[in-house]
Amino acid sequence: MKKSNRDGLNRRHFIRTTTAAGAGLTLAGLGTLRAGPEVTAGSGKPAVLGGTPLCSSFPKWPVYDQTEEEALLQTLRSGEWFRGSGKAVAGFEKAYAQLTGAKHCLATSCGTSALTTVLGALDIGPGDEVIIPPYTFVATYNVVVLNYALPIFVDSDLETFQIDGSKVEKAITDRTRAIIPVHLGGSAADLDTILKVADKRKIPVVEDACQAHLAEWRGRKVGTWGTAGCFSFQASKNLNSGEGGAVLTNSDELAEICYNFHNQGRGKQTTGYNFSYSGTRGSNLRLCEFQGSLLVAQMKRLEEQSRRRSENAEYLTRMLKEIPGIAPARMYDGCTRNAYHLYMFRYLPGPFGGPSRDKFMAALRKEGIPCSSGYSPLNKDSYVRNLVKNRHYRKIYSEKELAEWEQRNECPVNEQLCAQAVWFTQNMLLGPKEDMERIAEAIRRLQKHAGEVAKI
Numbered sequence: 453m454k455k456s457n458r459d460g461l462n463r464r465h466f467i468r469t470t471t472a473a474g475a476g477l478t479l480a481g482l483g484t485l486r487a488g489p490e491v492t493a494g495s496g497k498p499a500v501l502g503g504t505p506l507c508s509s510f511p512k513w514p515v516y517d518q519t520e521e522e523a524l525l526q527t528l529r530s531g532e533w534f535r536g537s538g539k540a541v542a543g544f545e546k547a548y549a550q551l552t553g554a555k556h557c558l559a560t561s562c563g564t565s566a567l568t569t570v571l572g573a574l575d576i577g578p579g580d581e582v583i584i585p586p587y588t589f590v591a592t593y594n595v596v597v598l599n600y601a602l603p604i605f606v607d608s609d610l611e612t613f614q615i616d617g618s619k620v621e622k623a624i625t626d627r628t629r630a631i632i633p634v635h636l637g638g639s640a641a642d643l644d645t646i647l648k649v650a651d652k653r654k655i656p657v658v659e660d661a662c663q664a665h666l667a668e669w670r671g672r673k674v675g676t677w678g679t680a681g682c683f684s685f686q687a688s689k690n691l692n693s694g695e696g697g698a699v700l701t702n703s704d705e706l707a708e709i710c711y712n713f714h715n716q717g718r719g720k721q722t723t724g725y726n727f728s729y730s731g732t733r734g735s736n737l738r739l740c741e742f743q744g745s746l747l748v749a750q751m752k753r754l755e756e757q758s759r760r761r762s763e764n765a766e767y768l769t770r771m772l773k774e775i776p777g778i779a780p781a782r783m784y785d786g787c788t789r790n791a792y793h794l795y796m797f798r799y800l801p802g803p804f805g806g807p808s809r810d811k812f813m814a815a816l817r818k819e820g821i822p823c824s825s826g827y828s829p830l831n832k833d834s835y836v837r838n839l840v841k842n843r844h845y846r847k848i849y850s851e852k853e854l855a856e857w858e859q860r861n862e863c864p865v866n867e868q869l870c871a872q873a874v875w876f877t878q879n880m881l882l883g884p885k886e887d888m889e890r891i892a893e894a895i896r897r898l899q900k901h902a903g904e905v906a907k908i
């Protein structure tokens with residue numbers, strides 16, 4: 453732990469007082485040297501009211517050492533920088549397929565291009581509808597509109613933060629060509645419900661698992677349940693090569709179409725200009741060898757990091773759910789492993805005792821705890837609403853269709869979720885469990901002084 457304590461309370465003392473208190477649940481008031489039995493949880497003054505901040509730093513991201521340096525140098529010196537001639541990307545694909553239990557893995561230049569590849573392979577286009585959640589990163593939406601299809605938002609489930617599976621069927625029409633559930637934050641969407649509906653209506657499911665590396669549904673990796681699963685290796689993600697992505701699928705046919713699409717429509721079993729095109733469209737969405745070799749190296753850390761995130765997140769949840777007004781995101785019963793790309797909870801000012809979410813978050817930051825309010829309602833953003841003014845959309849869809857589209861996109865639960873959510877990032881879960889105790893303690897002491905914090 454790289455924490456300093458400005459009051460001179462050293463780490464050994466901190467650990468002694470916390471373990472003596474049992475399970476760290478009744479932390480001695482940090483910021484005071486009086487660690488006697490009269491000091492109870494939440495006794496310290498919040499930093500926002502002049503107390504000593506509880507946290508000074510969290511683990512940095514990305515994590516790397518000589519393993520990554522050597523992998524990159526090896527690629528550099530090999531002169532094979534492009535997947536066509538090198539071994540790193542192919543090696544990564546094999547390893548990631550093995551790790552996830554998928555039959556095929558295709559590496560792509562990013563998570564967005566993984567989704568683009570699958571939608572391209574499924575031939576999604578103008579006039580088609582694609583079901584997506586409103587509580588997601590904008591890429592899930594962008595890949596749909598880049599194909600001039602209509603994105604149909606299905607409302608969120610307040611408790612889990614995921615797409616509400618029970619509302620998917622009602623959103624399906626005879627134009628629905630794909631459903632893209634997102635495993636948001638690294639937890640899992642309700643795959644039982646979604647896959648059942650999709651099966652019945654014969655609609656492909658494209659899992660957006662960009663935040664959910666190693667997450668599992670009923671003991672099997674997410675991204676391997678649907679027609680295809682898409683992952684991102686962008687810098688913030690739990691597996692990182694700066695930019696990068698992958699498609700998983702168990703279908704030989706889809707795997708081949710995806711490969712060709714991401715390779716300018718050009719087939720694989722060829723050398724030089726001795727190749728054949730397939731399909732009617734394609735692009736260059738390839739991962740390069742540097743990224744491939746970086747991923748192979750980073751993958752060695754993934755299991756251990758994921759385990760640590762889970763342990764810390766579960767510990768934090770046990771503490772936070774005891775605090776009135778703090779509601780950690782619930783997991784569906786089927787979610788047997790959460791990747792915890794984000795630690796998400798809802799903050800309810802009423803039960804907590806007063807401060808608005810903004811004030812609560814500002815006070816947390818004063819404690820040295822970075823946090824964010826997460827996504828704002830995507831379906832309400834002018835970026836999305838202006839779609840009805842796009843000249844191509846006005847050619848493809850009638851005035852009536854576009855007006856109806858706006859009405860269909862109402863997601864009242866999601867608005868409530870966006871107003872209540874608070875996030876911590878995955879790197880904050882990579883330190884010792886004492887970090888979790890400090891976060892919980894910070895929130896407890898904010899609650900104890902909620903009335904005063906609300907007035908700031």
Ligand SMILES: *Cc1c(COP(=O)(O)O)cnc(C)c1O
Nearest residue numbers: 562563564589591662663684686
């Ligand atoms: C990060 C992310 C993407 C896009 O991945 P990039 O690698 O940034 O293109 C798509 N969907 C979700 C849910 C994401 O979090």
